[in-house]
Amino acid sequence: MTSQTTSGSTSSQRPGAGAGPDLPLVEALDAVKKFGDFTAVDHVSLDVKPGEIVGLLGANGAGKTTLIKMLLGLSVPTSGAVAMFGQAPSRDTRRDLGYVPQGLGLWEDMTVKENTDFAAASFGKGKPLPASLEPSANRLVGEIGLGLQRQLAFHIALSHEPRILILDEPTSGVDPLSRARLWDAVHEQAESGTGVLVTTHYMQEAQQCDRLVLMSAGKKVTAGTEADIIGDTTACEVDTTDWAAAFDALDAAGLPVTLAGRTVRLADTPPQPIHQALDAAGITATIRQVPATLEEKMTSIDRAIRH
Numbered sequence: 334m335t336s337q338t339t340s341g342s343t344s345s346q347r348p349g350a351g352a353g354p355d356l357p358l359v360e361a362l363d364a365v366k367k368f369g370d371f372t373a374v375d376h377v378s379l380d381v382k383p384g385e386i387v388g389l390l391g392a393n394g395a396g397k398t399t400l401i402k403m404l405l406g407l408s409v410p411t412s413g414a415v416a417m418f419g420q421a422p423s424r425d426t427r428r429d430l431g432y433v434p435q436g437l438g439l440w441e442d443m444t445v446k447e448n449t450d451f452a453a454a455s456f457g458k459g460k461p462l463p464a465s466l467e468p469s470a471n472r473l474v475g476e477i478g479l480g481l482q483r484q485l486a487f488h489i490a491l492s493h494e495p496r497i498l499i500l501d502e503p504t505s506g507v508d509p510l511s512r513a514r515l516w517d518a519v520h521e522q523a524e525s526g527t528g529v530l531v532t533t534h535y536m537q538e539a540q541q542c543d544r545l546v547l548m549s550a551g552k553k554v555t556a557g558t559e560a561d562i563i564g565d566t567t568a569c570e571v572d573t574t575d576w577a578a579a580f581d582a583l584d585a586a587g588l589p590v591t592l593a594g595r596t597v598r599l600a601d602t603p604p605q606p607i608h609q610a611l612d613a614a615g616i617t618a619t620i621r622q623v624p625a626t627l628e629e630k631m632t633s634i635d636r637a638i639r640h
């Protein structure tokens with residue numbers, strides 16, 4: 334890694350000067366961020382290479398946004414290093430960055446067109462509004478719906494053709510159709526070589542990423558492809574005519590039972606305690622061991638850490 338921490342001396346490299354196909358566009362190496370005695374990010378390493386979509390997952394407060402702010406150069410690591418295009422993040426490196434923060438970062442008292450014009454002037458290039466935003470061009474951003482606001486923030490983030498796109502929960506509060514469209518656009522970007530780092534709470538979105546990094550309480554707790562993360566973890570599916578009674582009995586026994594439709598499932602639990610709880614409640618059922626889903630694996634990792 335050729336970077337310095339954001340507080341370090343300047344690099345002789347220009348943004349992207351050494352960025353070959355496999356060199357990271359953004360990178361954190363053993364990054365730590367403390368707020369007083371509280372450690373929000375605890376020795377986390379992560380990178381995003383051209384053309385890949387990396388999903389950053391974790392419950393509220395896991396440290397995702399704090400890590401992103403360090404990668405962007407908006408917050409200085411307490412220790413460790415962060416780099417963008419092989420050098421310390423700066424105003425210069427941010428020219429090749431598209432960033433949609435959780436709060437969207439739009440000027441609400443300016444019109445849609447004024448927002449895009451302002452961004453185009455700042456970056457020295459821009460793109461015309463897409464057809465879906467054109468009818469709202471002269472409306473104040475504060476007066477259009479959240480879905481259109483998100484589309485606008487995404488359009489602005491892509492207008493200067495960034496080499497890295499960082500999206501902090503880009504689809505929260507967005508309807509399923511708009512979410513699917515946004516993900517189409519994310520894939521299109523990645524196929525053209527842009528690296529994408531995206532935080533999300535939605536497992537269906539996590540499954541669209543090439544690699545995943547899961548954070549919990551500031552730490553990176555697992556990373557890899559969906560298959561790497563699930564590994565050989567299994568879940569038990571309970572086949573019974575009375576799924577509601579089975580659910581209640583397993584829940585009362587303190588087992589980690591969930592419902593997928595009407596299918597009763599228990600992740601990371603051997604069949605024996607399930608049989609015992611069902612027998613005790615007088616419920617006849619067949620138990621099948623099946624591969625765990627990504628969500629079940631994530632939940633079980635998180636539960637193990639918290640206990």
Ligand SMILES: Nc1ncnc2c1ncn2[C@@H]1O[C@H](COP(=O)(O)OP(=O)(O)OP(=O)(O)O)[C@@H](O)[C@H]1O
Nearest residue numbers: 368371372373391392393394395396397398399400
């Ligand atoms: N400036 C700050 N001062 C003190 N604590 C902070 C500060 N910024 C973040 N934190 C704390 O650091 C922890 C991580 O916050 P962060 O926003 O990075 O989590 P997150 O994973 O992005 O969560 P969410 O999904 O809710 O956005 C939280 O406990 C938060 O309260």
